[in-house]
Amino acid sequence: MARAAIRRTRREFLKTSATLAAGAGAKLSFPAPALAQRPKLVYWCYQFLKASDEARATFAQEWAKKNNVDLQLTMVPWKEFMPKITAAIEAKATPDVVESGGVELRARGQLLDVTDLYKKAEKTYGGWVGPSSKIMLEPDGRVHTLLYGLQGFMMIARDDLLAQAGLKPPPATWVDLLAYAKKAQQPPKIFGIGQAISNQTDSQVWEDIMKSYGARLADEAGRRVILGDYKQQVWEFLDYFDAVWKSGVLPPGVTTWDNTMNNSTYQSGKVVFVFNPVTISLWLEANNPELLAKTGHYTYPSGPKGRIQPLTYGSRSIMKYTKVPDLAKQFLWDSMEPSKMDREMSVAQWGPVLNAYTSFDVWKKKPFMKSLIDMSLKGHPQGYPDAFNDAWQEQSTNTTISRMLQRIVVDSWSRDKAFAETLDVLSKIYAKYA
Amino acid sequence: MRESLGGMGLLAPTVLILLGLVLYPFCYAIWLAFSDKAVGSAGQWVGLRNFAYVIAWPQFSAAVFNTVVFTFSAVALKFVLGMSVALVLNQRIRGRNFFRAFLLLPWVMPAFVVYLVWRWLYDPLSGLINYALMDLGIIGSPIAFLSDRSTAMPSVIVAHVWRNFPLYAISFLAGMQTISQELYDSAQVDGASRVQQFRYITLPGLYHIIGVILLLTTIQTANAFEPVYLLTGGGPSDATMVYTMLVYVMGMVNLRLGEAAAVSTLFLPLLVGLVLVVTVLLQRKANA
Numbered sequence: 001m002a003r004a005a006i007r008r009t010r011r012e013f014l015k016t017s018a019t020l021a022a023g024a025g026a027k028l029s030f031p032a033p034a035l036a037q038r039p040k041l042v043y044w045c046y047q048f049l050k051a052s053d054e055a056r057a058t059f060a061q062e063w064a065k066k067n068n069v070d071l072q073l074t075m076v077p078w079k080e081f082m083p084k085i086t087a088a089i090e091a092k093a094t095p096d097v098v099e100s101g102g103v104e105l106r107a108r109g110q111l112l113d114v115t116d117l118y119k120k121a122e123k124t125y126g127g128w129v130g131p132s133s134k135i136m137l138e139p140d141g142r143v144h145t146l147l148y149g150l151q152g153f154m155m156i157a158r159d160d161l162l163a164q165a166g167l168k169p170p171p172a173t174w175v176d177l178l179a180y181a182k183k184a185q186q187p188p189k190i191f192g193i194g195q196a197i198s199n200q201t202d203s204q205v206w207e208d209i210m211k212s213y214g215a216r217l218a219d220e221a222g223r224r225v226i227l228g229d230y231k232q233q234v235w236e237f238l239d240y241f242d243a244v245w246k247s248g249v250l251p252p253g254v255t256t257w258d259n260t261m262n263n264s265t266y267q268s269g270k271v272v273f274v275f276n277p278v279t280i281s282l283w284l285e286a287n288n289p290e291l292l293a294k295t296g297h298y299t300y301p302s303g304p305k306g307r308i309q310p311l312t313y314g315s316r317s318i319m320k321y322t323k324v325p326d327l328a329k330q331f332l333w334d335s336m337e338p339s340k341m342d343r344e345m346s347v348a349q350w351g352p353v354l355n356a357y358t359s360f361d362v363w364k365k366k367p368f369m370k371s372l373i374d375m376s377l378k379g380h381p382q383g384y385p386d387a388f389n390d391a392w393q394e395q396s397t398n399t400t401i402s403r404m405l406q407r408i409v410v411d412s413w414s415r416d417k418a419f420a421e422t423l424d425v426l427s428k429i430y431a432k433y434a
Numbered sequence: 435m436r437e438s439l440g441g442m443g444l445l446a447p448t449v450l451i452l453l454g455l456v457l458y459p460f461c462y463a464i465w466l467a468f469s470d471k472a473v474g475s476a477g478q479w480v481g482l483r484n485f486a487y488v489i490a491w492p493q494f495s496a497a498v499f500n501t502v503v504f505t506f507s508a509v510a511l512k513f514v515l516g517m518s519v520a521l522v523l524n525q526r527i528r529g530r531n532f533f534r535a536f537l538l539l540p541w542v543m544p545a546f547v548v549y550l551v552w553r554w555l556y557d558p559l560s561g562l563i564n565y566a567l568m569d570l571g572i573i574g575s576p577i578a579f580l581s582d583r584s585t586a587m588p589s590v591i592v593a594h595v596w597r598n599f600p601l602y603a604i605s606f607l608a609g610m611q612t613i614s615q616e617l618y619d620s621a622q623v624d625g626a627s628r629v630q631q632f633r634y635i636t637l638p639g640l641y642h643i644i645g646v647i648l649l650l651t652t653i654q655t656a657n658a659f660e661p662v663y664l665l666t667g668g669g670p671s672d673a674t675m676v677y678t679m680l681v682y683v684m685g686m687v688n689l690r691l692g693e694a695a696a697v698s699t700l701f702l703p704l705l706v707g708l709v710l711v712v713t714v715l716l717q718r719k720a721n722a
Contacts, residue, residue, distance in 0.1 A: 083686045109475075188575065199667045252558035252578040255670035256586070270559055397687045406671040410583055421492055428487065 039324050040070040041331060044085070046099035046314060047075040049279055051286075052348035056099075059340055063331065076100075096322040097331055105317060111144035112318040112325055114332065118143040121336055126355035130376045135313055135388070145317040146332055148341070149350020150376045152311040153205060153275040155301065160294035161190065161272050170298035174209055174240060177273065177301050181249040184272045192249025194271035196257035196402075197409070203402035205275045206241070208310055210401060211385065212303025213237040217395065217426060222387025223434045225426045231419070236304070238408070238415055245409050255410055267291070275300070279349045281368045297371035299378055311379035314350055351376035391433040400425055466695035477692060484696035488684070494697070496672035497680045501701070504591060504676055505656045505708065511595045512651065513644075516602020521632070523603070524610045534607070541600040549664035552593035556580050556665075580666050586673045594661040598654075602647060609643040610636060645716035652708055656701075677701045 043060055047053050057073060064071030074095070076084055081100045088094045089110060098105070105111050118136060122128055128136075130150065136143045155170060155177075162169050165184040171177040181192025196202045215230035215237065227234070244250065251265060266274045267283060269291060274280065284292035300309045316335060318328040334340070338356045345352070346362040351372035363370050383392040400422060407418035467484055471477030488494050523534055540548065555562050558576035567573045579589040617635050626634070659678040662668060668675035668683070677697060685694025 082689065086686065086689060086691075199669045252576055253581040255578075255581040256666045258667060265559065268560070394688050394690075398683070403671065406669065410669075410671040410673070425492060428490070 038068055038070050039327050040072065041097065041324060041327055042072045042074075042095035043331070044074050044076045044081075044095045044098045046081070047077045049282060049347075049349055051282070052344065052350075055344045055347055059335065059344070060331075063334055067327075067330075069327065092321070094319040094321050096324055096328045097316060097318055099314060099316050105319075106138070106144040110320055112320045112322065112328070113142055113144060114146055114318060114329065115141070115143045117146055117329060117333055120333070121146070121354060125336070125338065125357070129352050129355060129358065130379055131311060131381045132313075132353045132376075134381045135311075136315075145315040146336070147313045147315045147353040148336065149314040149345070149348060150311045150353055150372075150379065151277050151313060151350055152309060152375050152379050153277060153300070154371060154375055155298040156266065156274050156276055156278075156280055157296045157298065158184070158190075158269075158272045158294055159296040161186075162296075169296050171301050174212065174301045174303055178240075178244055178247060178249065181272055182247055185249055187248060189270065191251040191265075191271050192247075192273065193244065194251060194262045194265045194274040195254065196259075196262060197250075197254050197405050198257050198402060199399050199406075200257065200259045201397060201399065202257070202259045202262060202276075203399050204310075204396060206405055207396070207401040208300065208308045209240070209303060210234065210237040211308045212300075212305060213240070214303070214305035217386045217392065218430055220387070222389045222391060223430065225423065225430050227426060228423050233305075234419060235415065241405060241408075255406055277349045278368055278372060282347075282349060285366075285368075292368070295368070297368045299371075299375060307378075308384060309375065309379045310382045310384060311351075311375070312382055313353070389433065391430040394432075395426055395429045398425070398429070400429075463695050464699060466691055467699040469692050471692045471695075472689055480692070484692045485700065488693055488696045488700065493668070493672045493675045493680055496675045497677045497697070498701075498704070500587065500672075500674060501656060501676045501678075501704075503587065504594075504658070504674075505652060508591050508594050508598075508655050508658075509648065509652055511591065512599045512602050512655075513648070515595065515599040517606055519599070519603040520606035520610060521636075523607055534604075537600050537603055539600075540597045541604075543597070545597065545660040546664065548597045549593060549661055552596070553580070553665055556589055581670050583670060583673045586666055586670060590661050590665050590674050593665060594655070594658060597661075598651070601651065605643055605647050606640060609640045613639040641716065641719060645713070648712050648716065649709060652712055653705060656705055656708065 041064065045053065045056055045060065053075060057075065060071060060073055063069070072095075078100060081098075085094070085098065085105065094110075122133075128147075132147050132150065136145060136147060138144070157169050159169055161184045162180060165180075167180050167184060169180075171180045177193070185192035195205055197206065210233075213236050214233040215227060217227050218224060219226050251271065253261075262271075262274045262276055263280050263283070265271050266276070266280055267288065278297060281292055281295060281297065284295065300307055316332050318325065318332065322328050336354070338354075338360075341357055342360045342362070345357065345360055346365075349372075352358045352360070352363075353376070358373060363373055382388050383396070386392050403425075404418045404422040407413040407421065408415060413421075466477070468479060468481060469477035470480045470483070519537065523530060523537065527533075554560070556564075556579040558564055558578040558581075561576075561579075563579070564573070564576040568576065577585065579585045613635065617639075618631055621631050621635060657678055658676070659682065662674050662676050662679045663682065666674045668679040681694045681697050684690050684697060
């Protein structure tokens with residue numbers, strides 16, 4: 001039997017539809033405000049060392065769960081951070097909290113003032129360690145980025161090879177280092193010093209050595225280039241560099257090394273000395289404990305005018321465009337809690353930034369980590385004795401001093417010509433920020 | 435009238451999108467070059483200051499020279515290699531289809547992987563090339579291919595050519611297959627040699643493809659960034675500093691967008707000139 005067709009008028013159809021829509025809307029209207037009330041936090045996490053990255057990411061996720069926050073976490077490799085944040089700022093789509101890049105972004109007025117958190121941490125956790133305060137405090141006393149770890153290049157050495165050569169580490173001066181390297185190396189299998197002279201920032205070591213010979217780039221205010229007044233010191237440094245270059249202690253290819261090459265060369269047992277953060281040793285701990293056992297960790301050697309041991313850092317900052325400033329500040333504060341930092345520092349390359357962190361077990365358990373306390377206490381802010389400002393930063397990323405050295409050894413320029421070009425480049429860069 | 439208005443109405447969205455996607459970024463880049471725009475700042479008009487700054491910058495003249503050398507050498511090598519391989523694969527040889535597919539391998543691999551492999555091949559301490567040369571007794575000590583001024587640029591060019599010549603080969607091969615076999619048969623009957631067949635049949639038959647490929651790849655090669663960035667970073671010294679690398683350093687490393695845009699803008703006439711030269715030469719040849 002055929003079913004009778006159910007016929008509805010247009011009015012009836014609209015009425016039914018409206019009722020259903022209203023009902024559905026009413027039903028959905030209950031959870032909707034709850035979703036809207038859950039705050040969102042976008043966090044760009046510095047990606048560098050797997051275990052450390054995981055520790056920070058795990059903390060962030062647990063923190064978000066505990067505080068009912070909708071966390072959007074992005075791991076950003078160190079090398080990609082500036083291009084990515086540059087694009088984000090230009091597109092006005094920045095994250096709320098960022099790691100890394102604190103100083104660059106601070107100088108460009110992109111960060112929220114966190115002086116209150118700086119003072120609170122100083123009071124609560126027994127004060128800041130080494131040059132941490134100098135790095136964070138701006139001339140007007142404000143703070144826009146909070147350090148969570150100090151990091152610096154250390155002298156990492158094959159103690160076993162030095163012992164075989166009858167040498168007792170560490171070499172006290174740069175001249176001693178060259179003598180040690182010459183005696184302990186076994187070319188072409190093992191070279192003395194695995195140090196880049198390239199257009200990559202690891203070449204910064206040469207500027208540090210030059211400064212330990214007494215030179216500096218700019219005046220106290222960091223505005224006027226005065227390297228020209230230090231020609232004698234630069235020439236002494238170039239004498240030393242010349243001796244290093246001609247002695248054959250540098251592996252072939254250092255003039256185009258990128259920032260990973262000193263790591264991989266040491267890890268494969270092909271050099272006696274490198275200058276790098278302890279990331280090398282953390283890798284060895286997991287992958288080659290035998291080589292780690294033969295490895296020593298030391299602060300830089302000294303030059304005729306003392307030791308220059310610059311420190312970089314890991315930091316967290318809040319972008320000024322954030323819509324959740326209080327939540328972001330809460331996240332920064334909770335991130336600094338000592339028990340959380342204890343877990344994190346046991347798998348990271350960072351030295352302590354707060355006195356409350358110096359009693360962590362990790363510094364006692366691992367001898368190579370112990371050296372991080374020494375480094376944090378004795379280190380200088382980046383650029384020292386120059387002011388760490390935009391101009392210094394630009395000449396540093398431009399690898400100006402390493403380029404001068406390359407002019408001499410790659411392009412066979414005279415010292416005078418290379419030095420004149422360096423002064424010209426420095427003057428051009430500093431003039432932009434004067 | 436109504437029909438033409440309707441047509442214009444239908445085209446309007448596409449035209450607007452094209453203007454938005456092409457013209458706006460282009461004009462914005464030109465404006466950047468005349469401003470002191472840095473990351474996060476609005477940027478003020480500074481006239482020609484950025485141009486004066488970058489022209490006086492030590493690496494700029496090296497970047498001009500290196501970009502021209504890199505572009506012409508790489509395009510010429512890719513052309514010769516691509517044509518040679520296409521000629522071979524156009525013959526009836528065993529495994530022809532396999533080799534045609536195999537040919538595309540460098541082209542489909544990610545550039546990042548390709549150039550890291552080449553960096554390892556060139557490595558003086560553990561690279562395969564040095565190992566083989568030393569093992570064969572050809573050299574006594576390793577050669578730092580990427581770190582010596584005389585070998586750095588050729589090494590970068592070789593790696594770039596290896597990755598990119600398959601596009602030429604496949605395009606030329608596709609063009610060769612459209613040329614009638616009868617032309618070759620007639621030429622053979624007339625006693626034409628292989629070289630003469632190539633000169634008077636194959637090459638003229640490929641003019642249009644050659645034109646398009648040269649035009650597109652000249653622009654692509656001049657704008658190549660990955661090989662230099664991943665192999666040498668522009669070094670040693672400024673031996674491989676090409677303009678894209680200089681733009682990257684100024685814009686993304688030093689965050690000076692105005693200066694980076696000025697470098698790009700200065701290279702624009704050079705690139706347009708290159709393209710015009712290639713186009714005019716090919717047009718003349720095709721019309722001859």
